[in-house]
Amino acid sequence: MNIRAKAILLTAFIFTAVILTFITIAIGYLGDARKEELNYRAKELAGLVAVTFEIPLLEKNQTIIREMTDRFVAHEDLTYLTIDQGDTLIAHSRSLETPEDGVTVVFQEVKNADGKLGTVIVGYRNHYSDNMASPVGQMLIWGTSGIGLFAIVVIYFLLYSITLPLRKLHQIQESGELKPRFSLFNAGEVEATVDEVNRLRKKMDRSYSKLQSSLRDHTFSYQQTQLLEERSQAIYSASLDAIIVVDEQDTVLEFSPMAERLFGWLREDILGLRLSDTIIPERLRNKHISGMKHLLQTGEGPVLDRRIELPAMRKSGREFPVEISISSSKTKTGYLFVSYIRDISQQKAREEERQQTTQAFDIAFPMLIADAKGHVVRINPAFRDMLGCKPEDVIGEKPHSLTENPTDKPLHTKIWLSLLKRGNWEGALKLRHKAGHLVHVNVKMKAKHNEHEDLKFYIAHFEVVGRTRDDLTRENYLGDEEQSPP
Numbered sequence: 421m422n423i424r425a426k427a428i429l430l431t432a433f434i435f436t437a438v439i440l441t442f443i444t445i446a447i448g449y450l451g452d453a454r455k456e457e458l459n460y461r462a463k464e465l466a467g468l469v470a471v472t473f474e475i476p477l478l479e480k481n482q483t484i485i486r487e488m489t490d491r492f493v494a495h496e497d498l499t500y501l502t503i504d505q506g507d508t509l510i511a512h513s514r515s516l517e518t519p520e521d522g523v524t525v526v527f528q529e530v531k532n533a534d535g536k537l538g539t540v541i542v543g544y545r546n547h548y549s550d551n552m553a554s555p556v557g558q559m560l561i562w563g564t565s566g567i568g569l570f571a572i573v574v575i576y577f578l579l580y581s582i583t584l585p586l587r588k589l590h591q592i593q594e595s596g597e598l599k600p601r602f603s604l605f606n607a608g609e610v611e612a613t614v615d616e617v618n619r620l621r622k623k624m625d626r627s628y629s630k631l632q633s634s635l636r637d638h639t640f641s642y643q644q645t646q647l648l649e650e651r652s653q654a655i656y657s658a659s660l661d662a663i664i665v666v667d668e669q670d671t672v673l674e675f676s677p678m679a680e681r682l683f684g685w686l687r688e689d690i691l692g693l694r695l696s697d698t699i700i701p702e703r704l705r706n707k708h709i710s711g712m713k714h715l716l717q718t719g720e721g722p723v724l725d726r727r728i729e730l731p732a733m734r735k736s737g738r739e740f741p742v743e744i745s746i747s748s749s750k751t752k753t754g755y756l757f758v759s760y761i762r763d764i765s766q767q768k769a770r771e772e773e774r775q776q777t778t779q780a781f782d783i784a785f786p787m788l789i790a791d792a793k794g795h796v797v798r799i800n801p802a803f804r805d806m807l808g809c810k811p812e813d814v815i816g817e818k819p820h821s822l823t824e825n826p827t828d829k830p831l832h833t834k835i836w837l838s839l840l841k842r843g844n845w846e847g848a849l850k851l852r853h854k855a856g857h858l859v860h861v862n863v864k865m866k867a868k869h870n871e872h873e874d875l876k877f878y879i880a881h882f883e884v885v886g887r888t889r890d891d892l893t894r895e896n897y898l899g900d901e902e903q904s905p906p
Contacts, residue, residue, distance in 0.1 A: 436572045443565050458524045462544035465497070466528035470540045473503060474530055477537040482510055489513040499523045499543035510538065662761040668754045670694045670712055682763055684735035701733045715748075716755065724748060729764065740765045786861075786882040792875045794818050794836070806861075806884060808854040819880065824850035824858055835865070839878055843867045848885070860885050 469492060476484045485503055492501050493513040500514040500523075524544045530537040662679035666672055672695055675687040683699050690698055696705045715721040723730075723746050732742045743762045748755050781787060786803035790796050796814050804811065807822065814822065820832040838845040845865045850858045862885055867878040 435575070439568055439572060443568055447565070455524075458544065458546055459526070461497075461546060462524040462526040462542055463528070465544055466526040466540055466542040469501065469542060470528045470530045473540060474532060474537065477503075477505070477510075477530055478532060486511040486513075497544060497546055499545050500541075501543070502541035503538055504541070505538040514543075659760075660762070662759075662763075664695070664699075664759045664761065666695050666757050666759070668712075668716060670696055670709070672698070673756070679761070682734075682761065683732070698735075699732050701731050701739050704731070721746075732761065741768050786884075788814070788819065788880050788882075789877055790819060790880070791877050797877070803882065806853075806859060806882065807851060813854070822851050824852055839865060839867045840875060843869070851882075 472488065473485060476488065489501050489503060489511040490513045492498055493515050496515075496517075498515060500512070502509070502513075503511040522545055526542045526544065528540045528542065530540060659676060659678055662682045663674065663676040664672065664679055665674035672690050672693055675685065675690050677687075679685070680687055685698065696708050700708050711721060711723070715724070723744065725745070725747055727743055727745045729741055729743055731739045732744075733739050741764050743764045744759055746757055746759050748757050781798075781800050786806045787800045788796050788803055789798040796817055796819060799811055799814050803814075807814075820826050820828075820835075823832075825831075835845050835847075844867065845863075847863055849861055849863050851861055853859050861882040863883075864881045865878055868876045870876045
């Protein structure tokens with residue numbers, strides 16, 4: 421017998437063992453379940469009886485207790501019922517019709533707030549369980565087991581019958597002849613099987629050469645196709661833009677990993693839903709649906725093949741600005757629309773911050789910004805008015821050139837070293853106005869560094885203090901100019 425037949429027989433043996441094991445476990449489990457069920461029902465019944473006898477025991481009405489005991493025992497599930505108080509038997513009743521074997525006995529104390537009043541002893545036997553234990557019930561159980569064993573025998577017989585031709589073919593292969601043995605099948609089945617196998621083998625030999633050449637022709641194209649698919653999938657997964665594909669019904673067909681991170685939807689949750697019900701804000705959904713209809717009717721749309729800014733909605737319901745471009749593709753089943761979406765909320769925030777900073781810079785006290793080499797790159801209008809200069813007069817120069825004494829190297833070196841080491845400098849300076857007079861100012865300079873702690877730029881804030889003689893002279897001069905006739 422070859423290894424395949426052995427494997428089949430071994431599988432059948434294991435299957436047989438498993439069935440027998442399950443039958444044994446099932447019979448044992450049914451027995452245990454029956455006992456537990458009877459015990460549970462007996463405890464419930466004893467509890468009900470104890471509650472019923474609480475008042476008669478408290479009143480010590482033995483007549484009612486005996487009558488109630490007899491009435492309880494009249495039930496077909498009770499074999500006997502006993503009521504006692506300590507060593508005193510108050511009532512006992514027994515059913516003569518219920519068999520004595522298989523009775524479940526339960527003791528239940530009768531109590532109230534004052535203490536124990538007595539004990540209820542219940543002998544319980546469920547008539548439904550008796551039916552299971554009856555000859556009919558036992559016949560059903562053993563009949564089921566017999567059916568399982570019969571199924572095992574049938575399986576072995578079918579395995580023997582199915583593998584018989586194979587074993588005969590193996591015998592012919594080993595010995596070259598078929599030994600006469602008792603068989604339920606005609607010998608013609610074996611010869612027919614052998615002839616069919618030979619015919620199939622010849623057909624397979626002829627087809628094999630054709631298949632080899634065909635495989636050689638298709639291997640290269642398959643590898644190229646697989647490579648292209650892998651590259652497309654890699655690009656699709658690594659794209660920094662969220663990619664969403666929908667059909668003509670606005671149903672989501674694809675949802676890229678970046679789209680999952682951007683909108684908070686899992687791909688398996690959003691596929692099959694409408695795009696308008698998921699990422700389109702509610703106030704824009706009707707406009708989106710009408711735009712889709714117009715696009716399908718005319719083939720034109722304001723968002724096709726161009727980047728525009730629109731509000732989108734995350735799964736949480738929060739809106740945020742996005743930049744979106746949509747391209748369409750005609751397929752056999754209809755149009756497909758591919759959306760490339762980019763979150764621009766940070767760009768918007770940076771632009772707003774930049775505008776706010778620019779506005780604050782323009783309306784603040786006199787200020788200038790110098791780069792890491794100490795050249796002025798920007799001044800605000802207040803600084804321009806303070807020195808009466810134009811931006812082109814200052815930008816590109818070094819701040820010390822605007823002071824009273826640009827050649828005072830110790831002072832300017834001290835300021836520069838303080839910016840490099842401590843990141844700030846404060847002090848008083850005299851700046852020279854374009855008209856020639858001096859302007860006394862208090863200066864606060866603060867350096868800004870990058871992540872490598874290198875100086876990136878510094879900002880200087882100026883506060884004009886007092887008015888010098890030159891200021892007064894200049895004011896008087898300007899006043900005379902205003903009062904002089906034209």
